[in-house]
Amino acid sequence: MITIRPKILEKDGKKEFVVLTYEEFIKIQEELEDYEDLKELRKAKQEEANAPAVDLKKAKKELGLE
Template sequence: MIELHPQIVTKDGEKQFVILPYDEFAAIQEALADIDDLNSLRAAKTEEHDAPTVPLEEVIDSLGLSG
């Protein structure tokens, strides 16, 4: 869990903005990017779950790479 040290800016008694140290902001951005990547991977796996597969040995042979 990312430890945050926010400063809350209020206007007329209402919370308006949050100020974070840059390192904390960057850590949040990285965590959100990781979550987005994970969601994309999960979607791709779901989409391709019935896709045909080819064994590695067959690919190697078809490319003429076997000894």
């Protein structure tokens, strides 16, 4: 879990902007990238769920690696 200490700036009494340290920004950016990677992995796994597969021993034998 990321701990952030945002500074909220108001304009006309309404929350308008958030200021973070650069370190916090980078942490959030990395977490978002990891999340996007996870979503792509889950999508790929779902798309390939019913794809035919060959077990490793059989593949090695067919390729003459065993």
